[in-house]
Amino acid sequence: MNVYLKNVRIVDGTGSPAIEDGLLVYCSTVGNPDKHGILYVGPMNSDVLAKAEKSDRIMDLKGEYTVTPGLVNTHVHLDLQMPGAGFRLDPLGPAFRALKAYRRAAEALEVGVTTLRNVGGGDFFDVAIKNAVDKGMLLGPRVICCGWTLMAHGGHGSQDYGAIECTGPVEFAKNTRLNLIAGCDCIKVGMTGGLEGAHEGLCDRQVTNEELEAVIWVAHQAGKKVAAHLSDDQTIYDSVSRGLDSVEHGYAMKERTVKLIAEKGKYYTPTLSVSSEDSIDYMNKHGFPARNFAKADTARAGHWEAARLAHQYGVKVCVGTDMVPSDPVKRGCTATQLEMELLVEHAEFSPLEVIKAATSVGAELCGVADITGTLKPGYEADLCVVKGKPDLNIYDMRDIQMVVKGGGIVFSRIPNYEARNFGVVSEGHIAEGGTFGNW
Ligand SMILES: [Zn+2]
Numbered sequence: 400m401n402v403y404l405k406n407v408r409i410v411d412g413t414g415s416p417a418i419e420d421g422l423l424v425y426c427s428t429v430g431n432p433d434k435h436g437i438l439y440v441g442p443m444n445s446d447v448l449a450k451a452e453k454s455d456r457i458m459d460l461k462g463e464y465t466v467t468p469g470l471v472n473t474h475v476h477l478d479l480q481m482p483g484a485g486f487r488l489d490p491l492g493p494a495f496r497a498l499k500a501y502r503r504a505a506e507a508l509e510v511g512v513t514t515l516r517n518v519g520g521g522d523f524f525d526v527a528i529k530n531a532v533d534k535g536m537l538l539g540p541r542v543i544c545c546g547w548t549l550m551a552h553g554g555h556g557s558q559d560y561g562a563i564e565c566t567g568p569v570e571f572a573k574n575t576r577l578n579l580i581a582g583c584d585c586i587k588v589g590m591t592g593g594l595e596g597a598h599e600g601l602c603d604r605q606v607t608n609e610e611l612e613a614v615i616w617v618a619h620q621a622g623k624k625v626a627a628h629l630s631d632d633q634t635i636y637d638s639v640s641r642g643l644d645s646v647e648h649g650y651a652m653k654e655r656t657v658k659l660i661a662e663k664g665k666y667y668t669p670t671l672s673v674s675s676e677d678s679i680d681y682m683n684k685h686g687f688p689a690r691n692f693a694k695a696d697t698a699r700a701g702h703w704e705a706a707r708l709a710h711q712y713g714v715k716v717c718v719g720t721d722m723v724p725s726d727p728v729k730r731g732c733t734a735t736q737l738e739m740e741l742l743v744e745h746a747e748f749s750p751l752e753v754i755k756a757a758t759s760v761g762a763e764l765c766g767v768a769d770i771t772g773t774l775k776p777g778y779e780a781d782l783c784v785v786k787g788k789p790d791l792n793i794y795d796m797r798d799i800q801m802v803v804k805g806g807g808i809v810f811s812r813i814p815n816y817e818a819r820n821f822g823v824v825s826e827g828h829i830a831e832g833g834t835f836g837n838w
Contacts, residue, residue, distance in 0.1 A: 400429045401438065402808075403448065403457040408465040409440060410790045411774040412758030414751060417790050418442055423466055425780035428807040430454075435806030440774045458816050465789055467754055468772055469513025469540075469781030469804060471761025472735050474647055474668045474719025477503045477517050478524060479834050481685040483559040490560070493522040499836075500524050501531070504539045505823035506725035506832050508809045510733045511799045513781040514541040514772070515724060516765050518587045518626060518647065519548040521561030526582045538821045540804065541781075543765040545587040545626065546578040549614060553598070554605035555589040555628060562589065568613035571606075575617040584766060585645070586618045590638060591630040593648070594673060594694045601650060601694055602631035608641060615642045624766070626668075632656050639665055645764060647719070650674065650698045652705035654712075661712045666764040668719035669706040671741040672734055674699040680729040681722065685834065706746035717764050718742070718757040726833030732797045734833070743793045750793040780806040784813065 402425050409421035424439040424447060439447050451457055477500035480490055491499065500520075507515055517525040525544035532539040547563040548556060549571055556562045565571045575586050590606045592599030599605075611627070618625045619642065626645035629635045635646055636656045646660060646667045660667055672678055674695045682691050709716050720726070722734035730737065739757055742748040748756070762772020771781045782803040787795030801811040811818040 400427050400431070401425065401451065401455045402427050403451055403455060404466055404784065405443060405448065405457060405459055406462050407460040407784070408462065408788065409774060410465055410467045410751070410754055411440065412468040412755055413773050414755040414759075416751065417465065417788070420462065421466075422447060423774065423782075425782070425803070425806055427456075427780070428805065431806070435780060437774060437776050437778045437780050439776060458813065460784070460813070463786060464800065464813070465785045465787065465795075466774070467783045467785060467789065468758040468762075468774055469783055469802065470511045470718070470735060470757045471514040471765060471772060472507065472512045472719055472724045473516045473666075473717040473761045473764055474670050474721050475507075475515045475517050475724060476519055476721065477528070477723065478521070478561065479723055480559075481682075481834060482687055487558060487560060489521075493524065496522065497524040497527050501528050501537065501539065502823060502836065503723045503725065503833065504528055504532075504542060505537075506723070507540045508538070508802055508804055508821070510725045510735055511783040511802050512540055512724040512735055513802070513804045514543070514762060514765055514767060516543040516545070516585065516719070518545050519556075519561050520544055520546050523547075523581050523583075530582070538804070538807070541765075541767060541771065543584045543767070544582070545585045546581055546583040547574065548587045548589055549574050550589040551605040551610075555591065555593045555599060557589075565610070568609050571610045572613040572617050575614045579618070579621050579623065583623070585623055586614055586625045588614055588625060588627045590627045591634050593628060593630060594691055594698065601698060602634075604631075604634050608637055611638055611643065612641050624764070639663060648673070649702075649705045649709075651701040652708060654708060657705070657708040657712045657714060660709070661714045664715065666715045666717055666760070667709050668717040668764075669702065669709070669742075669746070670719050670721045670738070671702060671706060671745065672728075672738045673721045674702045675737065675741055677728040677730055677737055681726070703745040706742065710746050710748055710752070715760050715763065716742070716748075716756050717761045718753070723833040727835065736797055739796055740793055751790040753793055754790055754796075784811070
């Protein structure tokens with residue numbers, strides 16, 4: 400069955416302005432389990448429409464809806480546990496961790512995230528979810544996995560389960576190889592201190608240049624990218640100079656560093672959500688100690704400025720939350736939506752640029768830009784259908800009324816075209832979802 404979205408606004412994720420009176424046709428998985436994808440994207444076209452067969456579905460969206468590519472959230476911890484148990488204790492166990500993480504991955508589809516990068520997966524739960532989804536065993540978003548996070552002994556996150564502590568280039572190289580052999584798509588390193596951790600300052604440097612170089616050398620030989628948790632300007636400059644692909648957080652960056660990232664064509668996922676006022680409320684509800692609030696308050700203005708500079712110099716900025724994509728936040732939306740709003744409010748992104756960051760740029764960072772992240776014939780039908788004009792008003796992105804992943808409809812709440820073909824979650828799940836799920 401082919402699905403025709405007619406009289407729809409189209410925002411293709413490349414940054415091009417919307418096609419106002421558009422038509423998008425995709426081949427759905429219904430009746431075509433092996434053959435699916437986008438067939439046509441462009442202005443309304445009576446020749447294309449005339450080819451519709453009786454069994455096809457034609458949805459007239461009357462100019463009231465906008466279709467975008469499915470969203471890509473590039474900084475997710477599906478097994479987030481707050482506050483951490485400390486002392487490297489595993490509060491979940493590997494089997495329950497995988498189930499919990501899968502539930503949260505499935506929820507991501509509910510909020511329009513059809514691809515996510517999981518930046519740290521102890522026991523390779525993320526590789527397991529990726530395999531289950533890719534083989535068609537379970538429905539979920541495309542998962543890009545990093546496996547165990549590589550940290551210095553006693554470094555950022557080392558008290559939480561999910562990090563492998565290393566000292567010296569040999570240990571860093573060895574654990575990179577072990578992650579790659581397990582099927583990881585990307586390697587994650589904790590270079591500096593962070594907002595969490597009583598034992599460390601935000602900008603403490605914990606991994607040496609030589610250690611990072613060892614990771615980058617091994618990963619790049621295998622054609623994989625390296626992402627690093629990074630706080631301060633000098634460490635970011637040194638890391639990107641050495642070939643780091645993906646800067647995470649970047650709480651403080653000066654012009655020369657931002658220029659370097661832009662010149663090298665590398666990526667930056669600011670995760671403005673973590674230093675936001677919504678984050679203070681989020682941490683409070685999760686029982687974080689007050690020192691975390693103070694650190695976030697201190698980091699906020701510099702964080703916004705770093706993202707603003709990145710925009711000014713044309714860095715490839717992505718949308719990542721650090722929170723679970725479906726996490727509800729104080730302002731009344733999800734974490735993924737919050738991050739998109741913050742980029743507009745504090746970093747001078749236009750709504751159209753934010754949609755590009757959340758789709759095609761994220762897909763490029765994730766290494767899936769040849770199949771998703773933009774709307775083109777031959778690409779996977781990963782779609783969000785939104786009520787309103789989110790390319791002009793980012794707050795309209797809160798109103799996602801239909802999600803399609805890989806040609807399979809997840810849900811549609813569009814009047815006359817209601818459907819729910821997948822649901823791991825019950826009605827009203829968002830309020831109970833994300834890290835607030837009662838399990
Ligand atoms: Zn993180």
